[in-house]
Amino acid sequence: MNLLGEDIVNENGEFVINMGPQHPSTHGVLHLKIWLQGETILRVQPHLGYIHRSIEKMSESLSYRNFIFATSRMDYLSAHINNLACALCVEQGLEVEVPERAKVIRLLMAELTRLSSHQLWWGSTGLDLGAVTPFFHAFREREGILEVIEETCGARLTQNYMVPGGVMMDLHPDFQRKTKAILKQVKEKISEYHELLSGNIIFQQRTQGVGYISPEDAVSFGMTGPCARASGVSCDVRKWYPYSGYEGVQFDEILETGGDCYARYQVRMKEMMQSVSIIEQLIDSIPEGEIQAKTKNVLKLPKGEFYQKVETARGELGVYIVSDGAASPYRVKYRSPNFSNLSAMSHMAKGAKIGDLVAIMATMDLIIPDIDR
Amino acid sequence: MLKDYFKTIFQAIQSLFTGMKLTGYYFTHLKEIQTEEYPDNRATLKMAERFRGEVIMPHNEDNEHRCTGCQACEIACPNGTIKIITKQEVLADGKKKKRIDSFIYHHDLCTLCNLCIVACPSDAIKMGQTFEHSVYDKKLLKKILNKPGSKLMEGVE
Known part of the structure; x- marks a missing residue:
């Protein structure tokens, strides 16, 4: 008998165990119930709700200026991009034109966030698969990026920098110089990353062929972001539905065909270089001018429904606002990438060994607060 | 088959040394270490201008x-x-x-x-x-x- 009063071995001879919510490799409070036959996984059932903070419902009582800050707490590693999605959705309703300078600053910040998020993922993936050194190397570069962000926005993780109509503060005078320095460092060190982890035989054998998902399944589970692109599904929102000036920059959508953990790893490693190239294109040509469009003191969206999707570091984030014409939204719904990606986990883990589940979870890059919201 | 088996073992050891080489590099180049010794550095610690506390x-x-x-x-x-x-x-x-x-x-x-x-x-x-x-x-x-x-x-x- 376990604590829930269920038999550990059920009537079909399946061994039922719980992984999490306090398991170190689940990066938060993800609770997985696993049915095992020996060491082979039969199915996985995620249990949610441990970190539900009712962000959607809370937003209904906040004004359009105020509800953005809460989205930083959803997918905290891409807080800038979440804030951007909300700001874009409100702007869509207000029909304001964002100044060019604000657009470029937003793009720069979004890509810096993506870069730092992927770096943390790289470190923690190594840690989950038994390599401790990558964690420290990843945090060294991430620290540099966070310092750049902190200097301009005033906070490292939950920045709340995007406001409807533009950005909250102007760039710090040192921003360009420091960003260039950190980009140079990142470009140098990514080869070290490959040396340390990508080329490691133990790492390769633990990830290659593990957690395979076919493109058809990835689409039907609603997977987006690097996880789907590793299966060869072209789904980059930045390419397909450009927003906030992504139509003006050159970058490649990274596609792999492996569909396994190693392919997901490769997609993110290559995406880091794409982010670097996007920032390099923009950093020397930040236009002068206003950083905020003129908006009214109390924002009121017209009656109707507004939807905006963006590409966060983990996939497609959708913000859906229903407005009844009042000063606060009637209903807010976030379509979070991690929730949909998690639904495919049972399918990916079927038939894998229990040790592989950690590799699958690590390369899916799950952020639990984003699943529960 | 047996040849592949030993080849894998050799490659594993080789890739282990590649990683260890990098660790060794940072072990001997102390100037590249970037950690701060908080709270011992309180006197010199400077937060960013716009830091929100x-x-x-x-x-x-x-x-x-x-x-x-x-x-x-x-x-x-x-x-x-x-x-x-x-x-x-x-x-x-x-x-x-x-x-x-x-x-x-x-x-x-x-x-x-x-x-x-x-x-x-x-x-x-x-x-x-x-x-x-x-x-x-x-x-x-x-x-x-x-x-x-x-x-x-x-x-x-």
């Missing part, structure tokens, strides 16, 4: 602040962190004016989102750079930002 209300040397009690920050706050209690004050020329009695700031509710600072029309509040806020009692995080006996600065409306 807590909301503070600057007072000048005559114990005067700039807060008019317009409550724009209270409305702008998403969490109900700020509560302003106002009072009627009789000025020297006999007119009655609204002045703040106490500016209550609940630090435990604050998410440091900067929206109050942006909303303030008279630059009365700003973000402080302190960050060591842990206390043993939650009540200590309820702060009154205007100092006792402080007045509104001349010329601020």
